Amino acid sequence: MNHRDTRKERKNICQTLSADVESERNNINQMKNDKYHNTNNTNIYISQHALNYAIEQYLSLIYIKCNPKVSDNTKAKGIIKALITHIKDDFYKLNKYYNQPLGFEYCDTHNYPTSVESIILEPLKPKHLPGQHSLVLKYVPNYITIDDIQNEIGIGKDLIFNLEEMNGSRTDKYRHIRLEIKTTNEYNSLLKKGGITIDGSLIEIKEFLSPPRILICTKCNDPGHVRKNCKLEYEACRRCGEDRSVGNHKECKLCCHRCKQEHMATDYQCHYIIDYRRCL
Structure with missing residues (x-):
């Protein structure tokens, strides 16, 4: 198996090991039912891809190498439940009044059990905490x-x-x-x-103030999707919104194509992006 397949498989299995798993899943399902959200009289579409990206930026991915490898979703859910059960007693000793769904941040590799449901766990320490x-x-x-x-x-x-x-x-x-x-x-x-x-x-x-990162397409400069999923027929200029292959766009008029204000389309001061982040 090549490295790309290994990384992809590891990510698919371990993404579900983020904090408050069930709570986040419920929120995402609710977003699916309400595809459009009205903010300041503007219909804003929040895609599934954008939601996943936002969650990954706030909650660091937890990688666990399983031996033998786990490819079945039901088996992966069983491992999640077993890990939460493993920390449950110690957590409630420290947080007696916590009444939200229990999740976990297994940043310290010493906190892991050696094995769960006959699966040997090899946790990989993240580079940074959130x-x-x-x-x-x-x-x-x-x-x-x-x-x-x-x-x-x-x-x-x-x-x-x-x-x-x-x-x-x-x-x-x-x-x-x-x-x-x-x-x-x-x-x-x-x-x-x-x-x-x-x-x-x-x-x-x-x-420490993390940069306000959201998913923005590098082709159309709109939030919520990536370049390969973009439906715009040309690559838009961030300054004026017109086709970059036509004309000189180093000194073109600075005018956001969404709100018509004097800033780039990817500027975080754009009212549309502010509303998008608030809605997200």
Whole structure:
């Protein structure tokens, strides 16, 4: 089996292992019944593809390698139920008043059972936690190392999922550090504190703000689908909305083809995209 088929099979099986699985499925089914949603007198279509993309951006995919391989949906559902049962007692000890459908975020590979229903599980640690578990340490002097931060941050090393320099943030004197924390209590405590002192330097702590990503077609510049599913006959200019193969579009009139305002069609300040994200 080639790598592409392996990745595809792994994704198909493990996508269902996202948090609040049943709740998300119910929401999606409701969206299917109501294909169009009226927001500010504008009919906005939310596709199944757009919903799946939005969920994946908010909830990191959980990959689990199964041995033997699982290709049956019924068997996969049984594994999900068994995993939730495995964490149920410990979860309710920590969250006595939680009354929503139980899901899970198995970011720590040590939390997994070795096997479920005669299936050996090999969890793969995600590269990052979702943005709502991340903080940014701003303008950290270059002489302060990652180990220095880990020793002075004031929380246990076992609660830190990841601590790394943010790409493109380094200057001659400073850089930004991304801190990912497993528990919301420690996250909120550090965020409320607002900063830490290391070697006489006061380092500011801010919430990590993920970019507002939605599915946007690179052919027609409209949200909700990808290029290969686009029905537009030509590739539209982001500035004016006209056919890019006709004329000069480096200095064409800046006018969104949807709302007729002076911005690009993919600008997140576009009222249509704002309404689309709100509806999504």
